[in-house]
Amino acid sequence: MLKFWNTSVGKKVVMGVTGLILVGFVIGHMVGNLQIFMGVERYNAYARLLQEDIIELTWAVRVTLLVSVILHALSAWQLTRRSWAARPVDYALREAQVSTYASRTMRWGGVFLFVFILVHLGQFTLGWTWLLPEYAKGAAYGNVVLAFERPFWVLFYLVAMFFLLLHLLHGTWAVLRTLGVAKNAAEPLARRIPVIIALLVTVGFSLVPLGVALGVVR
Numbered sequence: 001m002l003k004f005w006n007t008s009v010g011k012k013v014v015m016g017v018t019g020l021i022l023v024g025f026v027i028g029h030m031v032g033n034l035q036i037f038m039g040v041e042r043y044n045a046y047a048r049l050l051q052e053d054i055i056e057l058t059w060a061v062r063v064t065l066l067v068s069v070i071l072h073a074l075s076a077w078q079l080t081r082r083s084w085a086a087r088p089v090d091y092a093l094r095e096a097q098v099s100t101y102a103s104r105t106m107r108w109g110g111v112f113l114f115v116f117i118l119v120h121l122g123q124f125t126l127g128w129t130w131l132l133p134e135y136a137k138g139a140a141y142g143n144v145v146l147a148f149e150r151p152f153w154v155l156f157y158l159v160a161m162f163f164l165l166l167h168l169l170h171g172t173w174a175v176l177r178t179l180g181v182a183k184n185a186a187e188p189l190a191r192r193i194p195v196i197i198a199l200l201v202t203v204g205f206s207l208v209p210l211g212v213a214l215g216v217v218r
């Protein structure tokens with residue numbers, strides 16, 4: 001097991017599989033969040049399901065997510081260090097050949113998403129009042145509306161969703177390659193799946209801050 005982890009392919013597989021677990025949560029969370037358009041009761045019931053309804057399930061999900069985020073970031077960091085060590089002196093001229101904008105923003109985009117998740121948990125789950133002074137426990141709907149009545153948070157979430165879009169676009173494509181599902185770099189079907197997933201997730205999440213900002217949700 002340790003031998004596998006010590007290879008670069010092993011780290012890529014760990015990064016890919018943990019990434020898939022995180023994508024699974026994110027899709028479910030996006031669908032759950034869209035229930036904000038169905039009213040206070042419905043949304044708060046979803047939030048209760050996340051936080052306390054079946055407490056064993058909540059903790060199983062939390063531990064799985066935490067372990068996945070740690071392994072995902074650790075393998076990314078170690079692969080980055082290996083790549084730097086293999087090329088200690090930068091290229092005199094760096095011109096992208098086949099890489100995409102999404103693939104080139106994976107590292108810094110990933111760091112930004114990590115900061116976003118910390119802020120997000122502080123705001124809505126942990127109730128840090130310096131992030132949301134009016135936070136009220138058990139009132140997820142009200143907390144979300146209060147946050148997105150402030151243009152700053154709308155902008156912050158939309159920027160985060162843009163990085164999520166890029167990260168998912170490249171990540172879901174790369175994992176199909178790592179796991180051997182997509183064999184040819186240009187395989188059209190495999191390219192289409194990541195695009196559909198990334199767009200659905202990003203647009204779905206973005207509708208929540210936009211819905212509040214436009215007064216559809218209040």
Ligand code: HEM
Nearest residue numbers: 026033047048050051062124125140144157205206208209
């Ligand atoms: C518009 C976008 C989003 C909204 C409105 C939103 C809303 C919420 C709310 C209200 C909660 C707290 C539920 C509660 O404990 O009462 C929550 C929890 C959480 N959110 Fe989000 N979320 C969004 C995007 C995201 C994204 C993009 C991620 C991950 C990349 C994420 C990850 C989480 C996690 C890990 C939790 C904690 C779950 C737990 O308590 O176990 N959220 N979200």
